[in-house]
Amino acid sequence: MPISASLLTVGAGLLTGLSLIVAIGAQNAFVLRQGVLRRHVAPVVAVCATSDALLIVAGVAGVGTLLALAPTAIEVLRWGGVAFLTAYGVLALRRAARPGALVGEGDGVRALGHGAVRTVATALALTWLNPHVYLDTVLMLGSIAQQEGPGLRWWFAGGAVAASVLWFSALGYGASRAHRLLARPATWRVLETVVGVVMLVIAVRLALSPVA
Template structure:
């Protein structure tokens, strides 16, 4: 298989699983709050991490596990707090208005939250940086660049498809109860991931 396609499909397989970051992007897409900027920040963050892995920084992270440990506990704390907020929204908010009609949080607060979901996730270092970096080693210089471009392209395609594709689920979220269920599920997901990070 062409190195670019290999990078595309490997990267896609790593990010397509429903996780904390993807749940956040999905919810922003459903709310129609800063969707373009959230998708762009996620994709650009992945691009930086993929480039770092291909450039050889994956070996540095493997040599210094303290980086992964700090991200693991910091990420667990962040996810626990965000999960608590989701539960509060599910059980303590009326949801009388459709969320896309609500006044969104400030852009900078939304983007900081988005960055935290990306950079406080220890799996992003192990999967995106270490794994993609290790696989890229088998390719020569030009093919390795194509591999990286393919991997980065997959990230852009996925996040923008998830963020802007979420609006097609809009009819399902016309009723407040649907948002309560979504917030509850996101809260459970965040807390589950937080606990798994601490126990890892």
């Protein structure tokens, strides 16, 4: 197999993966928030990137075909996601509205954070309770990879996995480096408001629109 064909396929996987994960969503909003807080950034990035990698591999391996035959499972995930996103969104808006939810830290501000276990659990829930991740990452990306043929589909998967690792690392650590700019009290309230609104909008869209 020509190396040029493999590299082109990796590039296609990279661009396709980025197109699916860069859009603002619940997972990205959470990674951004943790980056600004500079709390548990490494485990959050690792959880999100590893979860995406597992889903991508599952899709390329053909699990998407089985997923298409399990609408009931997707429906259960749909309503579980609605409940979780609604609760998280309401809590974020409460933090934004209550000055007592912010604690001074030098010349910046940080929101009251959670322990590592709870933070990782939240990252897992935001990833695995989102039914769209199965439809987009497993079914759609898996279907595109199959079109590359048996010899190139895993190169495509490698590119998509690389996109996930690069994006979440850039988002989490980029926000961490911009801490002084982003973590002023007024800016943080705006960020928490945006996070809360994003979560609630996604919850409403999940509730009103069938995902299958």
